[in-house]
Amino acid sequence: MSVSSLHKYNTSEAEFLFQEFYGLETIATALPSERDQNFRVSTVDGKSYVLKLYAPETDFNWLDAQDKLLKELAKRAPDLPLPRMLTNNKGAVTRKISDPKGDVRFVRALTWREGEVWSKAAEKQDLDFTQIGHLMGRMDVALKSFIHNGAKRSFLWDVAQASAHRAFVHMIEDEQTRNIVMNILNLFEEETSSKLSRLPNQVIHNDANDYNILVDEDGIISGLIDFGDFIESHKICELAVACAYAMLGQSDPIGKACDVVSGYHAENPLSEEEIALLYDLIRVRLAESICMAAQQHAADPENEYLLISQKDVRGLLSCMEKINSKVVHYRFRDVCGLEACKGSRKLVQWLSAHADEIGPIVQHDLSPDNVLVLDLSPISVNDEGIPRSAEDATNVIFKMMEEAGAAVGVGSYLEDRDVYKGDFFETVDPDEKRTVHLGIDLFLAAYEPLHAPLDGIVRVHNDNTRDYDYGPVVILEHKTDDGQVFYTKYGHLSRTSLELWEDGKEFKKGDVIGFLGPYPENGNWAPHVHFQLLLDLMDMKNDVCGVAARSEINVWASVCPSPNLILGMKTKCQGDVVRTSKNIRSERARHLSPNLSLSYKDPLKITRAERQYLYTDQGERYLDMVNNVCHVGHCHPRVVAAAAEQMPVLNTNTRYLHDNVVNYARELLSTFPDPLEVCFFVNSGSEANDLALRLSRNYTNSEDMLIVDHAYHGNLTSLIDLSPYKFNRKGGKGCPDHVKICPMPDGYRGPIKGDDPQCGSKYADMAIEQLRALEKEGRKPAAFIAESLLGCGGQIVLPQGYLAKVYDAVREAGGLCIADEVQVGFGRVGSHMWGFELQNVVPDIVTLGKPIGNGHPLGAVITTRAVADAFFNGMEYFNTFGGNPVSCAIGLEVLQVLRDERLQNNAARVGAHMMNSLKEMAGRHSLIGEVRGRGLFIGVELVRDAQSLEPATVEANRVVNLMKDRGILLSTDGPLDNVVKIKPPVCFSMESADEFLCAFDSCMGLVGEKP
Template sequence: MSAFETPPPALDVETLATFVRRHWGLSGSLRPLISERDQNARLDAEGRRFVLKLSNAGEDRGQLALQAAVLRHLEGQGMEGIPRLIPTLAGADAAEEETGHGPGAVRLVTWVEGPLLSAAPRSLAQLESLGAFVGRFTRAMQGFGHPAAFRADFLWSLDNAGGVEGWVADIADPARRALVAGLFARYRTRIAPRLAGLRASVLHQDANDNNVIVDAANPDRVAGLIDFGDMAHGRTINELAIAMAYALLDAPDLYAAMRAMIAGHVAEFAITEDEAEVLYDLMRMRLAMSVCISSRRAREHPGNDYLTISQRPAFALLERLGRIDAEFMVALCRKAAGFDATRGVAAVRGFLAGAAVAPVVRPDPGRAARLALLTDGTHPEMPAFSDRAFDAWFAAQRPASLPANVAFLGFGPYGERRSVYATDQFADAASPERRTRHTGIDIFAPKGTEVFAPLSGRVLSVTYNADPLDYGHTLILEHEAPGGVRFFTLYGHLAGTLPELLRPGQQVAAGQLVAHFGDWHENGGWAPHLHFQIMTDMLSQAGNFFGVGHESLWDVWSDVIPDANLILRLAPESFAVDPHPPEKLLARRARAIGPSLSISYAEKLKMVRGQGPWLIDHTGRRYLDAVNNITHVGHCHPHVVAAIARQAARLNTNTRYLSELILDFSERLTATLPRDLRVAYFVNSGTEANELALRIARTAIGKKSTVVLDWAYHGNSGGMVDVSPYKFKRKGGYPQPDFVEIADFPDPYRGTHRGMSEASGRAYAGDVARCLEAVRAKTGTPAAAFIAESISGVGGQVVYPDGYLKAAYAHVRAAGGVCIADEVQCGFGRVGAAFWGFELQGVVPDIVVMGKPIGNGHPLAAVVTTPDLAARFANGMEYFNSFGGNPVSMAVGMAVLDVIEGEGLQARALETGDYMLARFGDMAARHPLIGDVRGRGLFSGVELVRDRATLEPATAEAGWIVNHIRRQGVLASTDGPFDNVLKFKPPMVFGRAEADILIDALEVAFADLAAGGGA
């Protein structure tokens, strides 16, 4: 007979006391303890407490040997809170005595002090401590083995869960029977095949609340574990699963309770990823086994009401868990164990970080005008999204000046806490906490707005989720990342056109039309918008998915449903309202900044970040930068940024100390220049560089007289304004300085000698000769210098006639002067066909001036000249620039050259520039307002005239167009003597795609102007 079939011993206290005296030589008081199969009593003797255990006559002696071996092993491991086995006077683990039903083993173990867990108040701290205790116990049991632990037929072993599946039929209630049958079916397919690959060890297997001891002084601390009668060899993770099954029975928050126990356990004994994935199911199987066994015994013993009463807590917990997505609970276990909540999330995030994606709506939402639709009280006047008044309110937010072709979108943030989710569908069976955090990104736009697939994939489901405040028409697409990792995108609140567009199983291409925004009556009762989200796992869902998650479980939800901005790629400002918008900054600026500092556009912009050819404003809207030549290799280029940070963290000081950096950069820079241009000076701006260039020339020649071009601009210092007719001839200027001679501006379109021929070039160069003679007439000596941009910038993006600089330089040198090429705007490959603008004219200057594009906007500029001029400049007066040539600037300069060369930006400038000029030419054929198109590479201009015969400048129209395309999200500016030239000098990363955006915006602006938009 087994211990289950043999009645437990029921000896009187006096007989038990005799056993204690006989075998341990102890005398004391005995008090009976409750026990299922054995007879136990507490012994108080000689100031200590023990437990006397008399085994059932049918108890397997091998099991008693196993228990003794485990207790000795744990004592040797230093495991606290475990009973210690007290040897008999004969040195044995146990003694034999008659039980009344046959011989039984009598043993003595130490008492573990403290109340039972069942009598202690519950807390998360206590559960974490329980998990930690089980973890320490499991760690201590690693490496222990015993033949009696292999109990293949042990009913309560979780490894044998399938053995009681046939008893599901004994569950009386049909609904409960179906629930448990479903658990066994899931166990067969999902769990049982994985068990052989999991770690195994000898387990306690019964850490229930009547076997767990807590600290009397601190009930949050688990102090011990007793009753080793169910020990067996099994999957190591079973230990935690069994403890969790009992600990969760009355937990008000199952999520928090599970996390606490798992976190405590892994802090002491880590579990594997596979173990984490089966833990939840094994926990439920312990409960399923319990109700099956009790139901079988209730059928065998129909008069024992206790058997059915005792299963009620287990059924109650199983029913609660049955209302929760099982795969979400698996994800929770994974996260609590220290893994990502889903296996694929890291691969999906990595793939999406670099994947090419199509816009979900068009135009690209990154370029749309926008409003962050926050529900946190930021917009106190905003109706709820479920209030039909929202439509009118949102329409009223669209700026009146916004062109019709520009989308105005509202964005609802990922992760936003929303009080609107108040209906029962957002309540939770496992926790009193509602789901309130938004797991997608909302895009608000008019009903019927088209939706496009951002990635290629397969239609997983097309469903109508009809509950109020649900998604309405819902599309889910399945995608694949490298390595076969699947992930999904969901599109909610769609129009009834969805079923007509797609069917499950259909392949879709990136950029394919897949849906339209739904109206109120078909999208769950919301204002027209798209709820877009990514799922790394469908969990147990089909046709629908959670759109809101728990605050306390956000780390789990954000792995299951990562930020959809991985695909949308909207600037973070799209989801916030700036407390300091442009109108507030303008008021501060009026008080703090001098009014002569200009600011662009009729509607002022506040830029907060840059990326490549894009600038991003305070609302998160991306503007295509078609005018900022200073950020030569693109805004915030990562290679340049890294160079700044790296060197700034190491050293930044002046040039009075030796350094390889300044020499390395000087040699690399001058290697790009022809002939004898080998000596470099480094300064902080183009203005400083031009000042220094003129100082070198004037010192070398011994004269100050300078010849400049009309409408030239060389800097903002006093000395540079003196040689900049663009400044001193205009409003607020002053008479021409007496040491400056102004040569005729060599404008092939509007100047004295029209055309690009060499004859025109020589004719204009003749005026340089005239200026040189004027200098000689005034001073009796020739001019010191001739300074000119290699292509005129502020003069209107003017490319000089062929041979102009060659002839002009010849006149200057014949008169003993120095030729200075101002390459601040046109150097470093911008002109495409050459690295330096002067090379287009076939000349070699004596001095070359470079400005901030050399450092991508970092305060770095340079002057390069010949050894001869440098020697003549060294006349005894020291030249020193505190931070010109500092180590950080030199590192930046090297990084910029790396990018120009490494990314082939000069070739790109040529290709993109030719493409732009061709398209400008096509526009000119259709728009009479365009008088001239000119430029080289990414340095181009479009001159606007009201009459092509008279060349009357269209100044107002040019300003109107610049502001119009700014409203479309494209940044340009005007230049030229009449401010009637649209100038384009974008960052060199500008490509054909960006050129198309620019030109499409211009087409709209010209069309609107012609239609009466009016300047």
Template sequence: MSAFTTPPPDLAPAQMQTLVRRLYGFAGEVSPLISERDQNARIDAGTGTFVLKIANAGEDLDQIALQNAAMSHLGRAGVQGVPQVVPTLAGVDTAEVDVSGAKSIVRLVTWLDGALLSGGPRSLNQLQNLGAFMGRVTRGLQGFGHPAAFRSDFIWSLDHVGNLSSWDSYIAAPARRRMVEGLFARYSDRVAPRLPGLRASVLHQDANDNNVIVDASDPDRIVGLIDFGDMSFGRTINELAITLAYALLDADDLYASMRAIIGGYVSEFPITEDEAEVLFDLMRMRLAASVCISSRRAKEHPDNAYLTISQEPAFRLLERLDTLDPEFMVALCRCAAGFDATRSEQAVRAHLARSEASPMFHPDIARSARFALLTNAPPAGMPDIKDRAWDDWFVAQRPANLPLNVGFYGLGSYGEKRSVYTAAQFADAASEERRTRHLGIDVFASAGTPVHAPFPGRVHTIAYNAEPLDYGHTLIIEHATPEGVPFYTLYGHLGGSLPGLLAEGQEVAAGELIAHFGDWDENGGWAPHLHFQVMTDMLSQKGNFFGVGHDSLWDVWSGICPDPNLILRLAPESFIVDPNPPAKLMDRRSKSIGPSLSISYAEKLKVVRGEGPWLIDHTGRKYLDAVNNITHVGHCHPKVVEAIARQAAVLNTNTRYLNDLMLDFSDRLTAKLPGDLKVAYFVNSGTEANELALRIARTAIGKKSTVVLDWAYHGNSGGMVDISPYKFKRKGGYPQPDFVEIAEFPDPYRGPHKGMSEASGRAYAADVARCLDAVEAKTGSGAAAFIAESISGVGGQVVYPDGYLKAAYDHVRARGGVCIADEVQCGFGRVGSTFWGFELQGVVPDIVVMGKPIGNGHPLGAVVATPELAACFANGMEYFNSFGGNPVSMAVGLAVLDIIDGEGLQAKALETGDYMLARFEEMADRHPLVGDVRGRGLFSGIELVRDRTTREPATEEAGRIVNHIRQQGVLASTDGPLDNVLKFKPPMVFGRAEADILITALEAALAEVGA
């Protein structure tokens, strides 16, 4: 305080000229400068421009030495824009002179050309440059030390600002006094205990706008820093805190200004997490110190009105900051410094990503019908969500044919910018920007809809937030990661049942009923819905939490409140309005795609995504795929995707060049086959594989004669349609080719030989012998190619009677024929108890045909034959396939085998398949429509009949059931000669949980259709 009360030196310009000439040896023009306690003047000389500094007689000489040493150190460290001390003629930094009978210290320092920062408006670019400049100063001062820097009694030191706590009593206004008291209490509780663990260094400590020099022609450019009179040793982060305190005075946008300064600073001098977390509080404490010191001085010097006037900007800033959540400002500082908004963010995100949440809604929202509700781009005719007409409108959106057991929801997205937040609570004093960006996910449904806990936890708070457009009844549950990191879920706009369901502090189990959707008069005045939100930190809130954030601060808000879809796990399409829905695609399809290309279901399905046993439509709804045996190991299996990408990035070419992959896959594949099936050919599809198999067989027997099963289907090429009664005997077909003989379909349920006994099998096989007799009558030889699926797919998932294929193969081989097993649908472990369908019959074919599952949807097929047949086929006519056996396809085939073996999918097919068949048999007891249940593993079917005695086919009912379960989110199809068989051949990752979903859907459909 002595320097403040001692009058400053008062030399005349002529005296200062004389002083400069005597001490420094040159003359210059003197221009006095404003100074509070010293006397300063600009000296314009021929050798340059300088500042003459004549210290107050009460100035501490050691402090002047500190300043000189610091400026010199910064100059040596390469920090531009810092005044440098000019030595006297005697070679020293300072000289002692007599000024009006008192001893004063004289210095000469270099002049920094420019204008004061206080002379113009702020820009964010300027503030960022200011932060960067101060970061360079801080970096330059690292390693600098001086005895005079240790000033434990320095009232402006933020390390010791707690010593000023009693000075808040000098603040005249009670409200302001209480505000500052609260700051000291928070500092004592939250900041002071952390200071010993923070970095420390010598600091400038006074980067106010009268000490910062900018380029006069480009004010955004910081030229330099003057006045090193407040230097002391302290926590390094204090430098940035002080810079912020001065720079934010009367700033229009506190958020943007803070980010600019902090971002610039850390670009030159990174700070630690601990430093980032105390920065906001230290900045406020600089302002608190300022108003406390000025209030005390005003009390001591009541005639100095400037003291109270000058503190007004600091009070205004403190009052603005006091309206903000301090922990949010801490999060902002963390983000600006390059850290996550909260310390727990990554731990919480990781936990949610790996944890399976219990369904919050029943029926499960992931499998329910839904539509995206974009508040700022509503569908035509949608009322405002604050208008009660919404109720009727929402009910009208539910599809008329949607079964009652299927949920229907409207979904409002996380992160959406909305214009509906018009209440005062969505604005704050820090900037003119309103909070408009949604921090939760909205789930719209009728009032009273139950809500269940996704994870175990403890009730944090139950509150009724009654402000208009607030949450109304609100529940917050605290959870924890396995490592003990807390996080929170919020449920807003709830019904009045909440207080009776739970109590604060109560433990909640995953899946437990916790609330119901509220109605208009209890949920804040909104359409009935749930606002669901996740918080990694509660900040300073209790009983409520921000549901909307600033768009410009989205990185901060999204770190505090990550996307709740980490829990709900709804497909992204759930929150998007598809501009090309099914009806529009059907119109386009009718004009550009051949009409003979069929499409499933009465209500067409646009599929945009696949995952495991699930397909996802354009609305984000998940459908359980119970029929797609092509994606054998699951839709988009990551190992298959990786294999395609990896190999496609290296090489993809034809088989005229040697490549390890084709040989590796051939060895792996043939090792799965019995007997002498050792020679492989690779093609692009099951159709092409069957074409090649017949070529091999016909070359071996010397003719085209072919025996097929009635209702067989082997592909869609011309040659395959020729041997597929399923095609040529139906609408649009043509007469049976003369080289094709059709054997009786060995159907144990509907054919003439009932049951699965070996006697039935031999009886059906006798008709194969009849066909061979017919071949002999036409050609003089009974030799023929006999091709049959190991289990009939299009025939209605029919498993042949025991011994059928063995007896049939015996007849064929006895006539010199070749036996071909079509495993395109049922191979690769699908039947469960064996890897190949033909093994169920105890036979070994001469040729095996593979397709569909071999590539998991990638175009790949294979033919495996014996060496003898391969030698016969090599008759001089080259066999070549442009794409068959290419390296990418081979990599995919290997990946599929790895997955089948590595994930135990064959055993899973057996377990799940047995479970499904047993449940189907139970359904038969309750539903007369079920005539027959059949299949092996994950290749099964249910034949529907209107009368079990007459076995009249329930064809129309089968179609209705397939469409009914499609509406329930389960995909299946019909097949069989009478199109009355429900067929199930799902991806092999289909387990008991998925089987239960299928069975539940079937039960509902059978109950309705069969009623």
């Protein structure tokens, strides 16, 4: 039956049907479709549904399969953003009717999914394509065991049935497109189909196109619709379909496909065989789309819906003809966490193990004092920024070598260069060129001989005569002991070298294989050899890439390991790969633990810093108000100089005598009151707290600890047990038996308010109750540990008298008192060097970290002679890096900078100004519940209601992101994540404080008050 002969339901008829079958009055709007008819129907109370009227002759068994498929998904993956079926007034989900022409039709309704179709949303915002892969991967996992004979059908939209489209190829009017499609179908029949038949089968959605995926205003997928194309096929076909549509209209189509593949693999791992076929299957799906549009449009030329996306499809297929399929395959392997080029690590290991068997390729000594590593990009232009001629560049390079006394100039591997000219350095992405060098250049005089480093045969030779190409180039094939094939490439040679080469010619190690070419026969370059190591010629022969695009660097670095494995230069001759923020996030996700979080909705790529400022890769400046590590200022020149002066001289351990360790210990201990006189050096605050725990347990012969609620003392196993901030939150295992939790002395949110004169004493009594509970169990404390001001607790200043009373009780019970100064020490509180001094107490042990080294990994434990001597029980305490000369030089300089630049006083002055201004601001913004802190340790707690203290968590996080948009970095903390924490470097200026205050006032106004 032709489409034109069907009865076309209008909106009024659709409204009538919906009321009759579902009992709801609605307003209907027609939706685009091919053969069936779809309507959006909306009720007066704002709910919407999709009414589907299937074309006559629709197979009921197929509809039943779709019903059960949706039920299966609702059962196994209820959180997926999918439509759900409505039950009609007959208790079924599908109903049979006769239309006005007497044709049998099936009717069903589904819930409506809000959102904008992906294709339209992508025009307005930068969407995350990995979420397509995540969605489809999770769906396929849920459908893995679903079986229904209605899903086994002949269907032209099934990638696995692509051969059927040969009947439509002649309908494609454009000759170029027709030829591309025919080649794709030929390859499918000859190779792909048989390989596909061996891959896993299951029911798939089969139509994750850019009109079936919906996204919300934040760019998050809110729905996947239209299950009409579901079929039992191969799992990999699901991904091929999703990738094909994701690539449409994209300047970097392969990059988008990689995103989808990465997301899918994370949810539903792919086999190597599936990955190997994926790119061909994507092309098959696009070819099918063109064939379907051609034959359907021929049958129904009035239906413009049939031509949606066809321009993009043809353009994409044409673009893909220019893309190396091996590169794509290797990119897919890479994003799936596999070795991009299989065997790369194996070859690297073989070359490393057989280094003594490799010969030199040039006659010159390549020792560090005889080579000059060049930065070639600046050489490409003169002082006026005008591109140099090759002759001029040659003169500059060889003059630099002469001045350095170097016989050989070296151009580095993976160096990102801006010197390449010619359209053959362009890519399909107009925003990207091939710029990353895959070989090592050796600059020598023209006609210098080159030698084979290993036995090999000539596999490729040619004279690439294009400007800025290789000129004469030869590639030798080699084999490892177990038969692994690899290649070495030599470019920019002389034409006299051509007579040495013929296909398959054998060269022995040490044989002359060619000569360096002069300008211009070497491709218009300064005389040098481009030397490259390869595992795969990528079907490119003499045009195999010697320079890669940044987006493909993972692939090419795997295909082309460092040539220095053969050259053996003891000189750094490898560039640092610079990645985009998006690429770094992807690499983090694949190679680092997901426990490592990122700040802000749109994370920043920070590349340099100075004082209280951070700078992004784009040169944007941010005022850093959250970093309590770079205490005296980012990259303080005196601290940097102290490290730079000591590093080249000596860095060893404390088993040798050295001035730095005792000089630093004396100066650090001079800031503490008696009897704190012994110092242990470690590498972090976590190590310091772990050692403090050992010291206290050794001294008291007890294991039990008293801690403060919501505290965090470090990431070691022993310290997670002391950190309710960790063990009482997601992923934690609750409070251990050897730990008692004292209530947090919060004078704002706690049961005892800060205006109570006995606040500190009463909270201390609550802590002492935990001590008594311990004693009733016949146990005594090893120690009470508390931050001197509570950081993760919400920037809380302890009420007066709290520590003194608790310390007295703990010591009376036989325990020690530990002050955790990891966050608040070194003058941050302004009035004192150490936070515990605010409470007029002296701990038995003090732990230091974070600011102690201004970003260098350093920590310390300060304790009494009695505690230290008790620890000297015959078991040596040794820390490999703690107290090394470099760390001590840095720590000493931090102390002296604090003193010389009067930064403790600065923290007091600037902090007081900020506190006063924020408290004044609280009178104008009712969201500000309390401003608290000392010096440059400040917290602003946001609440929605001053009476109930309902936390304004969402608002606090919004303020932080709004401030980031204004170039100021903050974060939130506290048990309810509603405290804006302010902990800038202590060099923070009044000008910066005023900049912050103005912006914060503005952002608080934007967030608004609770009505």
